[in-house]
Amino acid sequence: MALKDRQQQDDVELLSKHNILVTTVEKLWNWGRAHSFWPLNYGCNCCPIEVMAAGAARFDMARYGYEVVRAVPRQADLLTIAGPVTIKMKPVLQRVWEQMPEPKWVIAMGNCAISGGPFKDGYSVLPGADSFLKVDVYVPGCPVRPEALFHGMLELKKKVERGDY
Amino acid sequence: MTEPDLKKMQTELQQKMGTRLEITADRFFTFLNIHPADLLVLMKELRDNYGFNYLANITSVDYGEKFAVVYHLYSIPENHKIAVKAYIDRSLAEIDSVFFVWPTADWQEREVYDLMGIKFKGHPNLIRVLLPDDFEGHPLRKDFDMKGVKKC
Numbered sequence: 001m002a003l004k005d006r007q008q009q010d011d012v013e014l015l016s017k018h019n020i021l022v023t024t025v026e027k028l029w030n031w032g033r034a035h036s037f038w039p040l041n042y043g044c045n046c047c048p049i050e051v052m053a054a055g056a057a058r059f060d061m062a063r064y065g066y067e068v069v070r071a072v073p074r075q076a077d078l079l080t081i082a083g084p085v086t087i088k089m090k091p092v093l094q095r096v097w098e099q100m101p102e103p104k105w106v107i108a109m110g111n112c113a114i115s116g117g118p119f120k121d122g123y124s125v126l127p128g129a130d131s132f133l134k135v136d137v138y139v140p141g142c143p144v145r146p147e148a149l150f151h152g153m154l155e156l157k158k159k160v161e162r163g164d165y
Numbered sequence: 166m167t168e169p170d171l172k173k174m175q176t177e178l179q180q181k182m183g184t185r186l187e188i189t190a191d192r193f194f195t196f197l198n199i200h201p202a203d204l205l206v207l208m209k210e211l212r213d214n215y216g217f218n219y220l221a222n223i224t225s226v227d228y229g230e231k232f233a234v235v236y237h238l239y240s241i242p243e244n245h246k247i248a249v250k251a252y253i254d255r256s257l258a259e260i261d262s263v264f265f266v267w268p269t270a271d272w273q274e275r276e277v278y279d280l281m282g283i284k285f286k287g288h289p290n291l292i293r294v295l296l297p298d299d300f301e302g303h304p305l306r307k308d309f310d311m312k313g314v315k316k317c
Contacts, residue, residue, distance in 0.1 A: 087316065088297045123304040123314050124296065131316070 026163065033077070033103065034160040036065045037153065040073055040100070042093060043082030046143040047110040051082055054146035061146075066153055073099040078156075081129045082144070084112035084119050090126060097133060105165060107152055108135045111142045136165065171195070171245060174215050182207065194237075194248040201234075201251045201260050208236075208249070208266045216240040217247065220267035223274060225281045227307045228252075232283055234260055253283070262288040280305040 012022050041051055055061045055069060070076040073096045085093055097104075108129045111117035119125040129135055136159060139152035159165060175188050178197065185200040186207070199207050211217040222237040236249040253260050262285035263270045274285045275294040282303030285291055293300065301313055 087300075088295075121311070123309070123311060126316055 030160055030163050034157040036068070037078040037105070037156070038068045038070050038076045039066060039078040039080050040070050040076035040096070041080045041082060042096070043080075043109075044084065044112075047082030047112075050143045050146055050149065051080065051109075054149050059146040059150070061150070064150065064153065064157075073097070074101065076100055077104045079104065079106045079133075080109055081106060081113040081133075081135075082109040084116060085126045085129050085132075086124045087126065088124070090132060093129075094132065103165060105136045105156055105160070106133050107137045107139060107149075107156060109139045109141075109149060109152070110144050111140060114138050114140060117142065170243075171247075178207070178210070181210070194246065197247065197249045199249060199251050201253050204249075204251050205261050205263070205266070208263050211238060211247070211249075212266055216243050217245075218242070220263065220269050220273075221246075223263075223270060223277055225277045225283055225305075227281065227305065229307065230255055232258060232281065234277065234283060236263070258282055259284045259286060261286050262291075264288050279303070282306060 015022060041048060043051065053059055055067060061067045066078075073079075077100065079097060079100065081093070097106075106129065108114050112119065112125075113129045116122075116125050116127040120127045126132070137152045137156045139148055141148050144152075175195070179186055179188065182199070182203060185203050187198040189196045189198060197207065217238040217240045219239040219241050220236060221239050222235075224235050224237075226233040226235065231252045232255055234251050234253065237246065238249065239246045251260060260283060262274055264274065264285070264287065271288075271290070272294055274288055275291060277283050278285060278288075278291055279293045279295050280303055292298070296304070302309055304314075
Protein backbone atom coordinates (compact mmCIF):
# COMPACT_ATOMS: atom_id res chain seq x y z
CA MET A 1 0.00 0.00 0.00
CA ALA A 2 1.34 3.39 -0.98
CA LEU A 3 1.97 5.95 1.72
CA LYS A 4 -0.81 8.23 0.48
CA ASP A 5 -3.38 5.38 0.51
CA ARG A 6 -2.32 4.42 4.02
CA GLN A 7 -2.79 7.97 5.18
CA GLN A 8 -6.27 8.04 3.65
CA GLN A 9 -7.11 4.73 5.32
CA ASP A 10 -6.01 6.18 8.64
CA ASP A 11 -8.16 9.23 8.01
CA VAL A 12 -11.23 7.06 7.38
CA GLU A 13 -10.64 5.07 10.55
CA LEU A 14 -10.18 8.24 12.53
CA LEU A 15 -13.43 9.67 11.17
CA SER A 16 -15.41 6.51 11.87
CA LYS A 17 -14.24 6.66 15.49
CA HIS A 18 -16.07 9.98 15.68
CA ASN A 19 -19.24 8.54 14.09
CA ILE A 20 -18.53 10.02 10.66
CA LEU A 21 -18.99 7.73 7.67
CA VAL A 22 -17.39 8.32 4.31
CA THR A 23 -19.00 7.24 1.06
CA THR A 24 -19.77 8.55 -2.40
CA VAL A 25 -22.91 10.51 -3.17
CA GLU A 26 -23.91 8.00 -5.84
CA LYS A 27 -23.73 5.12 -3.36
CA LEU A 28 -25.78 7.04 -0.84
CA TRP A 29 -28.43 7.81 -3.45
CA ASN A 30 -28.54 4.21 -4.60
CA TRP A 31 -28.94 3.10 -1.01
CA GLY A 32 -31.93 5.42 -0.70
CA ARG A 33 -33.40 4.39 -4.05
CA ALA A 34 -33.05 0.70 -3.30
CA HIS A 35 -34.84 1.01 0.02
CA SER A 36 -37.80 3.02 -1.22
CA PHE A 37 -39.06 2.12 -4.67
CA TRP A 38 -42.17 4.00 -5.65
CA PRO A 39 -43.96 1.48 -7.82
CA LEU A 40 -46.48 2.12 -10.55
CA ASN A 41 -48.60 -0.92 -11.33
CA TYR A 42 -49.84 -2.00 -14.72
CA GLY A 43 -51.90 -5.17 -15.03
CA CYS A 44 -55.05 -6.93 -16.07
CA ASN A 45 -56.66 -9.49 -13.76
CA CYS A 46 -54.84 -12.02 -11.63
CA CYS A 47 -51.33 -10.65 -11.01
CA PRO A 48 -52.67 -7.27 -9.79
CA ILE A 49 -54.79 -9.16 -7.25
CA GLU A 50 -51.53 -10.62 -5.92
CA VAL A 51 -50.01 -7.15 -5.91
CA MET A 52 -52.97 -6.00 -3.80
CA ALA A 53 -52.40 -8.94 -1.46
CA ALA A 54 -48.73 -8.00 -1.32
CA GLY A 55 -49.66 -4.49 -0.29
CA ALA A 56 -52.18 -5.57 2.33
CA ALA A 57 -51.57 -6.55 5.94
CA ARG A 58 -50.85 -10.29 5.62
CA PHE A 59 -47.84 -9.90 3.33
CA ASP A 60 -47.19 -6.21 3.91
CA MET A 61 -45.02 -4.67 1.24
CA ALA A 62 -44.33 -1.77 3.64
CA ARG A 63 -41.84 -3.98 5.48
CA TYR A 64 -39.39 -3.28 2.66
CA GLY A 65 -40.36 0.35 2.14
CA TYR A 66 -42.07 -0.23 -1.22
CA GLU A 67 -45.61 0.63 -0.19
CA VAL A 68 -45.79 4.07 -1.81
CA VAL A 69 -47.73 2.81 -4.82
CA ARG A 70 -48.28 5.71 -7.17
CA ALA A 71 -51.17 6.40 -9.50
CA VAL A 72 -49.10 8.86 -11.53
CA PRO A 73 -46.05 7.92 -13.61
CA ARG A 74 -44.38 11.25 -12.85
CA GLN A 75 -43.97 10.26 -9.20
CA ALA A 76 -42.94 6.65 -9.72
CA ASP A 77 -39.58 5.01 -10.37
CA LEU A 78 -40.54 1.34 -10.63
CA LEU A 79 -42.93 0.08 -13.31
CA THR A 80 -44.48 -3.27 -12.38
CA ILE A 81 -45.90 -4.84 -15.51
CA ALA A 82 -48.32 -7.47 -14.20
CA GLY A 83 -50.18 -8.58 -17.28
CA PRO A 84 -49.98 -9.14 -21.03
CA VAL A 85 -49.21 -6.10 -23.14
CA THR A 86 -51.46 -5.89 -26.17
CA ILE A 87 -50.64 -4.19 -29.44
CA LYS A 88 -53.18 -1.51 -28.63
CA MET A 89 -51.84 -0.99 -25.10
CA LYS A 90 -48.19 -0.77 -26.13
CA PRO A 91 -48.15 2.96 -27.07
CA VAL A 92 -49.94 3.79 -23.81
CA LEU A 93 -47.43 1.87 -21.71
CA GLN A 94 -44.59 3.39 -23.71
CA ARG A 95 -45.93 6.83 -22.93
CA VAL A 96 -46.30 6.04 -19.23
CA TRP A 97 -42.72 4.76 -19.21
CA GLU A 98 -41.43 7.91 -20.88
CA GLN A 99 -43.21 10.09 -18.32
CA MET A 100 -41.41 8.43 -15.40
CA PRO A 101 -38.36 10.36 -14.17
CA GLU A 102 -34.90 8.77 -14.27
CA PRO A 103 -33.59 6.57 -12.75
CA LYS A 104 -36.34 4.01 -13.30
CA TRP A 105 -36.71 0.26 -13.41
CA VAL A 106 -39.08 -2.38 -14.76
CA ILE A 107 -40.26 -5.60 -13.16
CA ALA A 108 -41.97 -8.05 -15.53
CA MET A 109 -44.34 -9.86 -13.19
CA GLY A 110 -45.95 -13.11 -14.30
CA ASN A 111 -45.68 -15.26 -17.38
CA CYS A 112 -47.77 -12.92 -19.54
CA ALA A 113 -45.47 -9.98 -18.97
CA ILE A 114 -42.37 -12.16 -19.43
CA SER A 115 -43.27 -13.90 -22.68
CA GLY A 116 -46.91 -13.28 -23.53
CA GLY A 117 -47.77 -16.46 -21.64
CA PRO A 118 -50.65 -18.50 -23.08
CA PHE A 119 -51.63 -15.56 -25.29
CA LYS A 120 -48.35 -15.06 -27.10
CA ASP A 121 -49.56 -16.65 -30.34
CA GLY A 122 -52.68 -14.51 -30.37
CA TYR A 123 -53.36 -11.76 -32.86
CA SER A 124 -53.32 -8.96 -30.29
CA VAL A 125 -50.73 -9.77 -27.60
CA LEU A 126 -47.03 -8.90 -27.65
CA PRO A 127 -44.53 -11.66 -26.81
CA GLY A 128 -43.45 -10.13 -23.52
CA ALA A 129 -42.84 -6.66 -22.14
CA ASP A 130 -39.15 -6.93 -23.05
CA SER A 131 -40.08 -6.62 -26.72
CA PHE A 132 -40.13 -2.86 -26.21
CA LEU A 133 -38.82 -2.12 -22.68
CA LYS A 134 -35.57 -2.99 -20.91
CA VAL A 135 -36.76 -5.29 -18.13
CA ASP A 136 -34.62 -5.43 -14.97
CA VAL A 137 -36.16 -8.35 -13.09
CA TYR A 138 -38.37 -11.17 -14.37
CA VAL A 139 -40.69 -12.75 -11.79
CA PRO A 140 -42.29 -15.92 -13.20
CA GLY A 141 -45.55 -17.36 -11.91
CA CYS A 142 -49.15 -17.67 -12.95
CA PRO A 143 -50.12 -15.69 -11.01
CA VAL A 144 -47.04 -14.62 -9.07
CA ARG A 145 -47.35 -15.14 -5.33
CA PRO A 146 -46.64 -12.10 -3.13
CA GLU A 147 -43.52 -13.82 -1.73
CA ALA A 148 -42.16 -14.19 -5.26
CA LEU A 149 -42.88 -10.54 -5.99
CA PHE A 150 -40.97 -9.58 -2.84
CA HIS A 151 -38.09 -11.78 -3.94
CA GLY A 152 -38.07 -10.02 -7.29
CA MET A 153 -38.11 -6.63 -5.63
CA LEU A 154 -35.29 -7.59 -3.28
CA GLU A 155 -33.24 -8.83 -6.24
CA LEU A 156 -33.85 -5.46 -7.86
CA LYS A 157 -32.79 -3.84 -4.60
CA LYS A 158 -29.45 -5.67 -4.75
CA LYS A 159 -29.07 -4.61 -8.35
CA VAL A 160 -29.73 -0.95 -7.54
CA GLU A 161 -27.40 -1.02 -4.51
CA ARG A 162 -24.64 -2.28 -6.77
CA GLY A 163 -25.37 0.61 -9.11
CA ASP A 164 -25.89 -1.98 -11.83
CA TYR A 165 -28.59 -0.37 -13.94
CA MET B 166 -94.78 -15.15 -21.77
CA THR B 167 -95.51 -18.66 -20.67
CA GLU B 168 -94.54 -21.77 -22.61
CA PRO B 169 -97.82 -22.07 -24.63
CA ASP B 170 -97.56 -18.39 -25.53
CA LEU B 171 -94.12 -19.00 -26.99
CA LYS B 172 -95.54 -21.86 -29.07
CA LYS B 173 -98.34 -19.56 -30.19
CA MET B 174 -95.79 -16.91 -31.12
CA GLN B 175 -93.85 -19.43 -33.17
CA THR B 176 -96.90 -20.55 -35.16
CA GLU B 177 -97.94 -16.94 -35.73
CA LEU B 178 -94.51 -15.98 -36.95
CA GLN B 179 -94.31 -19.08 -39.11
CA GLN B 180 -97.62 -18.16 -40.76
CA LYS B 181 -96.46 -14.62 -41.32
CA MET B 182 -92.99 -15.38 -42.65
CA GLY B 183 -93.72 -18.62 -44.47
CA THR B 184 -90.73 -20.48 -45.85
CA ARG B 185 -88.30 -17.65 -45.05
CA LEU B 186 -88.45 -18.61 -41.37
CA GLU B 187 -87.31 -21.95 -40.02
CA ILE B 188 -87.65 -22.75 -36.33
CA THR B 189 -85.22 -25.09 -34.59
CA ALA B 190 -84.33 -25.66 -30.96
CA ASP B 191 -81.64 -27.06 -28.74
CA ARG B 192 -81.32 -27.46 -24.97
CA PHE B 193 -80.85 -23.76 -24.33
CA PHE B 194 -82.51 -21.74 -27.04
CA THR B 195 -85.25 -21.72 -29.61
CA PHE B 196 -83.70 -20.51 -32.84
CA LEU B 197 -85.56 -18.46 -35.41
CA ASN B 198 -83.52 -19.02 -38.56
CA ILE B 199 -84.48 -16.10 -40.74
CA HIS B 200 -83.58 -15.10 -44.29
CA PRO B 201 -81.36 -12.00 -43.95
CA ALA B 202 -83.66 -9.92 -46.18
CA ASP B 203 -86.48 -10.29 -43.63
CA LEU B 204 -84.37 -9.73 -40.53
CA LEU B 205 -85.59 -6.23 -39.73
CA VAL B 206 -89.25 -7.18 -40.23
CA LEU B 207 -88.88 -10.07 -37.80
CA MET B 208 -86.92 -8.03 -35.26
CA LYS B 209 -89.46 -5.19 -35.20
CA GLU B 210 -92.25 -7.75 -34.86
CA LEU B 211 -90.48 -9.41 -31.92
CA ARG B 212 -89.86 -6.13 -30.17
CA ASP B 213 -93.23 -4.49 -30.72
CA ASN B 214 -95.66 -7.40 -30.52
CA TYR B 215 -93.93 -10.00 -28.37
CA GLY B 216 -92.15 -7.87 -25.78
CA PHE B 217 -88.52 -8.73 -26.58
CA ASN B 218 -87.19 -5.43 -25.31
CA TYR B 219 -83.59 -6.43 -24.59
CA LEU B 220 -80.91 -7.42 -27.08
CA ALA B 221 -78.44 -9.27 -24.88
CA ASN B 222 -75.84 -10.31 -27.37
CA ILE B 223 -74.84 -10.27 -31.01
CA THR B 224 -72.28 -12.74 -32.19
CA SER B 225 -71.28 -14.45 -35.39
CA VAL B 226 -70.11 -17.86 -36.52
CA ASP B 227 -67.82 -18.75 -39.41
CA TYR B 228 -69.16 -21.86 -41.16
CA GLY B 229 -66.79 -21.63 -44.11
CA GLU B 230 -69.13 -20.94 -47.05
CA LYS B 231 -71.45 -18.92 -44.88
CA PHE B 232 -71.45 -16.70 -41.83
CA ALA B 233 -74.21 -16.80 -39.28
CA VAL B 234 -75.12 -13.73 -37.26
CA VAL B 235 -76.75 -14.71 -33.98
CA TYR B 236 -78.92 -12.41 -31.86
CA HIS B 237 -79.88 -13.32 -28.30
CA LEU B 238 -83.09 -11.60 -27.31
CA TYR B 239 -84.62 -11.38 -23.86
CA SER B 240 -88.00 -10.20 -22.76
CA ILE B 241 -87.54 -8.58 -19.36
CA PRO B 242 -91.28 -8.24 -18.51
CA GLU B 243 -92.13 -11.76 -19.71
CA ASN B 244 -88.90 -13.38 -18.49
CA HIS B 245 -88.30 -15.18 -21.74
CA LYS B 246 -85.51 -15.62 -24.24
CA ILE B 247 -85.08 -16.51 -27.89
CA ALA B 248 -82.28 -16.59 -30.44
CA VAL B 249 -82.44 -15.30 -34.00
CA LYS B 250 -80.01 -16.61 -36.55
CA ALA B 251 -79.38 -15.25 -40.04
CA TYR B 252 -77.11 -16.96 -42.56
CA ILE B 253 -75.26 -14.73 -45.01
CA ASP B 254 -72.88 -15.41 -47.87
CA ARG B 255 -69.19 -15.19 -47.05
CA SER B 256 -68.43 -13.32 -50.26
CA LEU B 257 -71.00 -10.62 -49.48
CA ALA B 258 -70.72 -10.57 -45.65
CA GLU B 259 -73.40 -7.94 -45.28
CA ILE B 260 -76.56 -7.70 -43.20
CA ASP B 261 -79.00 -5.05 -42.03
CA SER B 262 -78.12 -3.26 -38.81
CA VAL B 263 -80.56 -3.57 -35.91
CA PHE B 264 -79.22 -0.38 -34.37
CA PHE B 265 -82.54 1.40 -34.93
CA VAL B 266 -84.46 -1.42 -33.29
CA TRP B 267 -82.25 -1.74 -30.21
CA PRO B 268 -79.66 1.08 -29.84
CA THR B 269 -77.50 -1.26 -27.73
CA ALA B 270 -76.56 -2.99 -30.98
CA ASP B 271 -74.13 -0.15 -31.68
CA TRP B 272 -70.97 -1.48 -30.06
CA GLN B 273 -71.93 -5.14 -30.44
CA GLU B 274 -72.20 -4.75 -34.20
CA ARG B 275 -68.92 -2.86 -34.22
CA GLU B 276 -67.31 -5.77 -32.38
CA VAL B 277 -68.67 -8.29 -34.89
CA TYR B 278 -67.41 -6.06 -37.70
CA ASP B 279 -64.03 -5.72 -36.01
CA LEU B 280 -63.37 -9.40 -35.43
CA MET B 281 -65.39 -11.12 -38.17
CA GLY B 282 -65.61 -8.47 -40.86
CA ILE B 283 -69.37 -8.50 -41.32
CA LYS B 284 -70.71 -5.17 -42.57
CA PHE B 285 -73.91 -3.88 -41.01
CA LYS B 286 -75.94 -1.81 -43.47
CA GLY B 287 -77.33 1.34 -41.87
CA HIS B 288 -75.02 1.35 -38.85
CA PRO B 289 -74.15 5.00 -38.08
CA ASN B 290 -70.52 4.48 -37.04
CA LEU B 291 -69.14 1.17 -38.23
CA ILE B 292 -65.48 1.35 -37.17
CA ARG B 293 -63.23 -0.97 -35.17
CA VAL B 294 -63.89 -1.07 -31.43
CA LEU B 295 -61.36 -3.50 -29.91
CA LEU B 296 -58.39 -3.75 -32.25
CA PRO B 297 -56.14 -0.84 -33.25
CA ASP B 298 -57.46 1.27 -36.12
CA ASP B 299 -54.59 0.28 -38.42
CA PHE B 300 -55.06 -3.48 -37.89
CA GLU B 301 -55.37 -5.44 -41.13
CA GLY B 302 -57.88 -8.25 -41.50
CA HIS B 303 -60.48 -9.75 -39.21
CA PRO B 304 -58.86 -12.24 -36.81
CA LEU B 305 -61.79 -14.49 -35.92
CA ARG B 306 -62.30 -15.58 -39.51
CA LYS B 307 -61.10 -19.13 -40.03
CA ASP B 308 -58.90 -18.09 -42.95
CA PHE B 309 -57.16 -15.30 -41.02
CA ASP B 310 -53.42 -15.39 -41.54
CA MET B 311 -51.21 -14.57 -38.55
CA LYS B 312 -48.31 -13.70 -40.85
CA GLY B 313 -49.85 -10.34 -41.55
CA VAL B 314 -49.90 -9.32 -37.89
CA LYS B 315 -47.20 -6.83 -37.01
CA LYS B 316 -45.99 -7.20 -33.44
CA CYS B 317 -43.70 -4.30 -32.58
